[in-house]
Amino acid sequence: MAKITVLGGGFGTALAVMLYTTQQHEITIWSALPEEIEAMRRDGEQKEKLPGVKIPNGISLTTDLSVVDDSDLVLFAIPSAYVRETCQKVAPHVKEGTVIVNAGKGIEEDSLKLLSTVFAEEIPNGAYVVLTGPSHAEEVGRNIPTSVVAASSNKMAAYLVQEWFSSPTFRVYINDDVTGCELGGALKNVIALCAGISDGLGYGDNTKAMLMTRGLHEIERLGSALGSRANTFAGLTGLGDLIVTCTSMHSRNRRAGILIGQGVNPADAVAQVGTVEGYYCCRAAYGLARRYDVEMPFTDGLYRILFENVNVKDAVQSLLDRPKKHEYEKLI
Ligand SMILES: NC(=O)c1ccc[n+]([C@@H]2O[C@H](COP(=O)([O-])OP(=O)(O)OC[C@H]3O[C@@H](n4cnc5c(N)ncnc54)[C@H](O)[C@@H]3O)[C@@H](O)[C@H]2O)c1
Structure with missing residues (x-):
């Protein structure tokens, strides 16, 4: 004891x-x-x-x-x-x-x-x-x-x-892998906000699966720049936490995202829901992505919605309009 x-x-x-x-x-x-x-x-x-x-x-x-x-x-x-x-x-x-x-x-x-x-x-x-x-x-x-x-x-x-x-x-x-485990736990909240926005906009399961899978890629990219192991993110802290946060109504990040997707101003949505770590973490992740020169499209898109007053649907469209690429960039 x-x-x-x-x-x-x-x-x-x-x-x-x-x-x-x-x-x-x-x-x-x-x-x-x-x-x-x-x-x-x-x-x-x-x-x-x-x-x-x-x-x-x-x-x-x-x-x-x-x-x-x-x-x-x-x-x-x-x-x-x-x-x-x-x-x-x-x-x-x-x-x-x-x-x-x-x-x-x-x-x-x-x-x-x-x-x-x-x-x-x-x-x-x-x-x-x-x-x-x-x-x-x-x-x-x-x-x-x-x-x-x-x-x-x-x-x-x-x-x-x-x-x-x-x-x-x-x-x-x-x-x-302390860095990897901490990054996985922090950054999944950014993707959960995106998943909530997708639900609030009335998008479907395909969209959610895209957000989770490609979200994991960008988490992994930043993790690798900070020295964490890629397989950490395939574990409980990356994939596991992404699944639970992006799909559950217990998630305050997802709930705040749903409100934003339904048209509520981001700061008001956060005030309604309470502690929404992804809101603050988005700003930090955006800063780290710039510091380490890592491409993080969902983090960037969310940052523009939360802090630059960009219309949600415009932000989604500019994500979908990004240049075509290989699924595993590092392999080509
Ligand atoms: N809630 C969950 O299911 C859950 C699960 C895993 C991890 N977490 C993480 O744990 C952390 C806490 O989450 P939570 O849901 O308990 O948050 P919360 O908003 O419910 O607050 C937790 C506690 O923080 C304390 N607190 C509030 N203001 C404070 C202050 N000014 N100084 C010191 N303490 C203060 C209070 O005791 C409060 O009950 C977050 O980082 C969250 O991401 C939460």
Whole structure:
């Protein structure tokens, strides 16, 4: 049994309930928002984000970060925009070698840094592991069979996460391609927004399949420029997460995309849906594509829709009008 502090009350609550009910770990959920902790105490669940999933009495709830002091593992489930500031608050409480797990998906918008870099800069004494893959909170919190990947350059830390998180309903694979796993998790949200737009426009399954397949190609191209392995993207973090995010109504990225496809202004769509990581990640991916000179047509098209006020149908048409090419550019 491990002592685990979970930071964040959304996806964090789902992971906390899963870890407590399947493994009987000692779990505390911390939130930066006192009103969130108060509501969870009162209601016995996170009614807004995870209605119907009871938080067992054995899980502690707090706004006090001193709980990290003697934790074996600290699990971040925080939107990427708040990760650096949360790391800075947590760092003074982290002992040398504490396992730091990041379940968040994104790229720091201004610096274009991957979250592993943010963690390395802010909590250098932690053993960093990214936990990613197709894992909607609504299903994880109900112990519906799910599989994810724990990636780290620290083999022992990855094994510990595999050991502590695995259960009959939660299967954890390990991987050492941290960059690939993080990019897969972050960039699939960009493609999920595109898939939602396609649904909102009333397009069909063919269009969705095109977006997922060609989307995976552009994710792989950027991944390869950043030094990740191509086969990482054929796994849970690339293909697996693309399938779940592009097809499920649990996906906030897809839901925001549907609204945009139906004519809602992108900023209003994001405000309606809540945390839409793909919106911020699109800007970061667009910046990285330019920095590394990588062709990313869907990211470019989405960027023009989200931030340059380009009409959705015009953006789609200019994607379809691109020059004819070989399916595997590198082979010709
Ligand atoms: N929800 C899912 O199904 C799911 C699944 C896999 C990964 N993720 C990733 O996990 C991360 C969190 O997602 P989520 O769905 O829990 O998001 P969310 O918007 O529900 O927020 C999660 C929590 O962040 C905390 N928070 C809010 N404002 C904060 C602030 N200013 N400072 C510190 N903490 C703050 C709150 O505790 C909140 O409950 C995202 O990167 C998301 O992509 C989510």
